[in-house]
Structure formats: C-alpha cells, structure tokens
Amino acid sequence: MSVVDPILRLRGISKKFGEIVVAADLSTDLLPGQALGIVGPNGAGKSTLFSMISGDLRPDTGVVELDGVDLTGRRAHERTRAGIGRTFQIPRPFEKMTVFENVLVFATVGGGLGRDAAFRFAAETLDRAGLGAHANEAAGALSLLARKRLEVARALATDPKVLLLDEVAGGLTDPEVAELVELIRSVNAEGLAIIWIEHVVHALTATVDRLACLAGGRMVADGNPQDVLVDPIVRELYLGQAVMAEEDLA
Ligand SMILES: Nc1ncnc2c1ncn2[C@@H]1O[C@H](COP(=O)(O)OP(=O)(O)OP(=O)(O)O)[C@@H](O)[C@H]1O
Numbered sequence: 736m737s738v739v740d741p742i743l744r745l746r747g748i749s750k751k752f753g754e755i756v757v758a759a760d761l762s763t764d765l766l767p768g769q770a771l772g773i774v775g776p777n778g779a780g781k782s783t784l785f786s787m788i789s790g791d792l793r794p795d796t797g798v799v800e801l802d803g804v805d806l807t808g809r810r811a812h813e814r815t816r817a818g819i820g821r822t823f824q825i826p827r828p829f830e831k832m833t834v835f836e837n838v839l840v841f842a843t844v845g846g847g848l849g850r851d852a853a854f855r856f857a858a859e860t861l862d863r864a865g866l867g868a869h870a871n872e873a874a875g876a877l878s879l880l881a882r883k884r885l886e887v888a889r890a891l892a893t894d895p896k897v898l899l900l901d902e903v904a905g906g907l908t909d910p911e912v913a914e915l916v917e918l919i920r921s922v923n924a925e926g927l928a929i930i931w932i933e934h935v936v937h938a939l940t941a942t943v944d945r946l947a948c949l950a951g952g953r954m955v956a957d958g959n960p961q962d963v964l965v966d967p968i969v970r971e972l973y974l975g976q977a978v979m980a981e982e983d984l985a
Pocket residue numbers: 752755757775776777778779780781782783784
C-alpha cells in the first residue's frame with residue numbers, strides 16, 4: 736500500500752473507435768513528482784489516452800482524478816484550470832503572435848491569472864523554458880527546437896499539477912534532444928509530475944523513473960525503465976522496431 740496519494744488516478748478507462756480498442760479497462764496511478772514514460776506501437780492509443788485525461792476526448796467508461804478531485808464530467812478548459820497541462824504532437828503556436836504573447840494567452844486563459852500576475856508568470860515561464868531571448872520574436876519564425884520549447888512553455892504557463900508531453904522530441908537532432916531532455920528533467924526536478932509519450936527511447940530513459948508500454952489498450956509492461964526495456968513482450972511488440980529506427984537515425 737502506498738503511503739503517498741497519487742496526483743493522477745485513472746480507473747477503468749475504456750475507449751473504442753469502431754472495432755479498434757484504444758483503452759481496455761485501463762487503470763493506473765501517477766505519484767507526485769513522478770516521471771512516467773510511455774512507449775508503444777504506432778496507433779496503440781497513446782495520444783488518445785492523453786486526450787481522455789485532458790478532456791479533449793470522452794472515454795466510453797472510466798474515471799480521471801487529479802489530486803483527489805474527480806474530473807470525469809469536466810471539459811478540457813476546466814481540466815486545464817484544475818491542473819492538467821498538455822502539449823500536442825504537432826505544435827500549433829499562434830504563429831503571428833510573439834513568443835511572449837503565446838505564453839501570456841495560456842497564463843491568462845488556461846491558468847486563470849489576472850493581467851499583472853499573468854505578465855509576471857509568462858516572463859518567468861519563458862525563462863524557465865529557455866526562451867527568454869526569443870520573447871519578442873514571432874512564434875512562426877522559431878526553429879523546431881524553440882517551437883518545442885514553446886509548446887512546453889505554453890503548457891507550463893497554465894501552472895499544471897501534471898504535465899502531459901506528447902512526442903516533444905520527435906524530429907530533433909541528438910544534441911537538440913539533449914537540450915530538451917535538460918529542460919524536462921529540470922521541470923520534473925522542481926517537483927512537477929510528468930507523463931511523457933515518446934518514440935525517442937533514449938530521451939525517455941534519460942528522464943523518467945518509470946516506464947510503461949501501451950499496446951492493445953493495456954499497459955503490457957510498467958515499472959523500472961531498465962526492466963521494461965528488456966521485457967520480452969515489449970521487445971517483441973515495440974522496442975525492436977524503435978531501437979532499429981533510432982539506429983537508422985544515428
Ligand atoms: N477521432 C478518432 N476517430 C477514429 N479513430 C481514431 C481517432 N483518433 C485516433 N483514432 C485511431 O485510434 C488509434 C490510436 O491512435 P493514437 O493517435 O492514440 O495512437 P498513438 O499510440 O498515439 O500512435 P502514434 O505513436 O503513431 O502517435 C489509431 O488507430 C487511430 O487511427
């Protein structure tokens with residue numbers, strides 16, 4: 736029995752798209768400050784799981800609790816306000832707005848801060864995300880790495896209790912991945928619980944203290960990253976291909 740209450744609790748989450756099962760009575764807990772990585776084959780339902788946590792998609796069944804509060808009936812913007820922060824696989828910043836304005840919108844609308852507090856928090860968040868020097872640039876002009884940083888910064892600007900990161904390392908070079916890992920590690924080290932879906936396995940293993948593999952709507956493995964990486968089911972379902980893909984990129 737855990738003496739620490741989970742910050743995020745999922746109970747009996749099920750979802751089908753037609754005949755495709757993307758969540759099969761899925762239950763799991765995330766502890767405060769924990770960093771959970773999720774791997775799994777393409778189409779396994781990883782992003783769909785995030786959408787069901789963030790309220791962008793309704794599960795067929797199941798309960799989502801954040802810090803002891805049942806969010807099940809709440810819509811996405813209410814969940815953001817409650818403390819669920821998420822990034823999207825394809826960053827879609829407001830291209831014509833500046834980097835600062837992008838983050839300010841999230842601090843105001845997502846985080847619910849008043850004008851002065853939102854200005855202060857947006858500035859702090861930009862620095863935290865390593866974007867201070869880009870504050871006045873148009874978001875549409877950023878490099879891919881800076882766009883990824885902005886995606887993380889927008890989620891952080893809502894002052895989340897749990898941060899959901901969806902393939903933020905995709906498309907980056909190895910040195911860029913290392914920079915992003917440093918950012919995410921520092922955010923986690925400050926105490927923020929994270930769940931990170933990622934195909935770039937070495938980015939995950941550099942960051943997370945727990946790894947799960949999602950396939951067929953179930954967590955087929957879940958535990959210490961080093962154990963999960965050598966799990967025969969994970970290797971057969973996913974990891975062989977992922978390692979090959981990483982080697983191809985090298
Ligand atoms: N709104 C939707 N309507 C119907 N099917 C959907 C919808 N969203 C996702 N799917 C399907 O559900 C399955 C799971 O998709 P999801 O994007 O969650 O997978 P994933 O594990 O994140 O994959 P990847 O690693 O490729 O990003 C896929 O077969 C996808 O085509």
